Amino acid sequence: MADPRFHVPDLNGAEVQLAEAEGRHASQSRRLRPGDAVMLFDGRGTEAAGEIAAVSRSGVHVRILRTWARPRLRPTVTLAVAMPKGPRQDVLVEKCTELGIAGLWPIQTDRSVSEVSDHKLDKWRRTAIEAAKQSGQAWLPVLSPLRRLGDVLAETAGFDRLFIAVPNSDSPTRWALDVGEVESVLALIGPEGGWTESELAACADRGCRAISLGPNTLRIETAAIAFAALLHASLGRA
Incomplete structure (x- = not known):
C-alpha cells in the first residue's frame, strides 16, 4: 500500500x-x-x-x-472554461486535476451562467489538493480568477496549440492528438448555451482549431474532462 x-x-x-x-x-x-x-x-x-x-x-x-x-509532463494543458453551476464545478476541478491539467481559467462568455468568487476559488484549490493527493499528482493546476473571453484570446500567443470545443462539429477529433513536440496547449470549453457566432469568429481569428468531442451534447464539466482525458491518453499518460 x-x-x-x-x-x-x-x-x-x-x-x-x-x-x-x-x-x-x-x-x-x-x-x-x-x-x-x-x-x-x-x-x-x-x-x-x-x-x-x-x-x-x-x-x-x-x-x-x-x-x-518531478518535471511537469509536456505539453502542458490549460483549460479555459465557462464554468457550470453548483457542485458540478467541483467535479470538473477534481477530475481535471487527476488528469494533470496545468491550469484552469474560468471565462465569462455571452451565455455564461456562473460567477466566480474568491470563496469559490479557495474551495476549488482545496478540491484540487485532495484530487492531487488521491491521484499522485506532484503539480497542482493554476486556478485563475474569472476572465473575459477577449482577455483570454489576447493571451493565446503563449500557447503552441489552440483548440475550441464546438458541439456537433464536423471537425476531426484527431486534431487534438496532433500535438507533436509542442510545449503548451490551450483548450476553450464554452457554456451549455453554446458559443455565439461572434465568439466563434473571434476564436477562429486567433487560430483556434474547432474540435468535436463526439455527436452528443455534453455538459460543460463532461466536455472539459473529455478533452483532458483525450489528450492525457494520446500522450501515453493513461
Whole structure:
C-alpha cells in the first residue's frame, strides 16, 4: 500500500509541520504515529519522503528524509472554461486535476451562467489538493480568477496549440492528438448555451482549431474532462 500523501506548500528544511486540516487528517483519520512513513508534495513539482516526527496538540510534524523534483509532463494543458453551476464545478476541478491539467481559467462568455468568487476559488484549490493527493499528482493546476473571453484570446500567443470545443462539429477529433513536440496547449470549453457566432469568429481569428468531442451534447464539466482525458491518453499518460 502506498504511503499516505499530504500537501505542504514549503518543503524547505529538515522538518515541516502539516497545516491544520492536513494534520487532523493524519492524526485522526489516518491515525498516524511517530515513525510512520508519509509522502509530501508542494504542488509545484517537488515531492518528499518523510516520517512522522511528532503528533501533539500543537500539530503534526514530519521529518523529511529526502526530496526530489518531478518535471511537469509536456505539453502542458490549460483549460479555459465557462464554468457550470453548483457542485458540478467541483467535479470538473477534481477530475481535471487527476488528469494533470496545468491550469484552469474560468471565462465569462455571452451565455455564461456562473460567477466566480474568491470563496469559490479557495474551495476549488482545496478540491484540487485532495484530487492531487488521491491521484499522485506532484503539480497542482493554476486556478485563475474569472476572465473575459477577449482577455483570454489576447493571451493565446503563449500557447503552441489552440483548440475550441464546438458541439456537433464536423471537425476531426484527431486534431487534438496532433500535438507533436509542442510545449503548451490551450483548450476553450464554452457554456451549455453554446458559443455565439461572434465568439466563434473571434476564436477562429486567433487560430483556434474547432474540435468535436463526439455527436452528443455534453455538459460543460463532461466536455472539459473529455478533452483532458483525450489528450492525457494520446500522450501515453493513461
